Amino acid sequence: MDTELLNTDMLNEAQSWILNNQGLLIEYSVNIAAALLTLIIGFMAVGMLTGGLNKVLKARKVDSTISDFVTSLIKYGLLAFVLIAAMSRVGVQTASFVAIVGAAGLAVGLALQGSLSNFAAGVLLIGFRFFKAGDYVEAAGTAGTVHSVQIFTTILLTPDNRMIVVPNAKILNDNIINYSREKTRRIDLVIGVAYSADLKKTKEVLTRIVNADPRILKEPECRVAVNNLGASSVDFIVRPWVQAEDFWTVRFDLLEKIKNELDANGIGIPFPQMDVHLHQKEPQRLKQEVA
Incomplete structure (x- = not known):
């Protein structure tokens, strides 16, 4: 009996809380739905925008190393913007979030110095145009045809169709031999x-x-x-x-x-040879040396 009364009281309290906070629940529900909708539409829009930009760059015969790098950079920047916009819809203070992200970015940057150097190296590789897609290059102790330059890595394809992923910093810090640059x-x-x-x-x-x-x-x-x-x-x-x-x-x-x-034409091509000379010792002398 006491249990039934307790359950009834809890149910009544829940109903009363819902009635008293009905406006707040509706507001949060709308905000959550809006945030989810922002994420879905935003991700789709970013994919369509970067895909269209990549097609336009290729249609204008922009080198694929540049187009891939630029579209990747824009894609991740827009995705971060969409994520911040979605979080603002559910009441997250974006100013505080940006500050937190900045502090976290500093910590992550210190921990990921190698990745940041790869990013900077990728920007320099694109800017100075040491090679382009389709060039056969030798760099960072390996060689292959340049497939693309990503944000952190460069993709090479070997003549036997193996894919080699090389960090951009290793390429920039090593000698680069471009066999396809000159005609x-x-x-x-x-x-x-x-x-x-x-x-x-x-x-x-x-x-x-x-x-x-x-x-x-x-x-x-x-x-x-x-x-x-x-x-x-x-x-x-x-x-x-x-x-x-x-x-x-x-x-x-x-x-x-x-x-x-x-x-x-009877012209010989020699190969390395070795002449071995054997000298036989006299038996008596050999016995003396053994003794």
């Missing part, structure tokens, strides 16, 4: 021939091979010359200039043609 490249070959080979004939054969390939540029002129007198070979350098996109195909073809032509 032409020089192929550097070292061809070793035997000391018994006719050097004049060898040079003529190498020059003929180079001149017969239409992909090799006439200017700058290809350099064919004796470069070194090695331990077991006379080394020729062959340095033709080609278009950057033809570099590897021409290099592979030249190596194959040079080997075949040198063989056809």
Whole structure:
């Protein structure tokens, strides 16, 4: 009986509190609904806006490294704005929130110095344009084709289609070699021939091979010359200039043609050799040394 009376009293008190605070509950319900609606619409609007901006930048043929970086930066900035707007709808004081975020940002910034340096490095990489999407680069101890520059990292794709994620700070603090920046490249070959080979004939054969390939540029002129007198070979350098996109195909073809032509002309290509001399000791002397 006492339990039923207690439950009845609690129910009456709850009903009375709801009736007395009906306006406050309605206000909070509306604010919460408005906050949720702000989040949903805001996230959708940010996605559409950044997606449209990315398409416009690409339509204007802006380099994808710049467009991806800019749209990512704008996206996260707008999402933070939407989150603050939603919190203000439920009564959170945005001024106090910004102050708290600023203090927390300072603490997080001290803890995440590496991430902030990666962000700053990303801005510098975009600003100075050391490379763009599609360039083949060597940086931070790795090499690959630039896919995109993100806020904190740069994405590279290797020739065997592996993805490498490199922190921007490591790239900026290391040497950057861009193999795609210039339109032409020089192929550097070292061809070793035997000391018994006719050097004049060898040079003529190498020059003929180079001149017969239409992909090799006439200017700058290809350099064919004796470069070194090695331990077991006379080394020729062959340095033709080609278009950057033809570099590897021409290099592979030249190596194959040079080997075949040198063989056809009786010009030997030596390989490292070692002469081992065995000296037999007299039996009596060997016994004395053993004793």
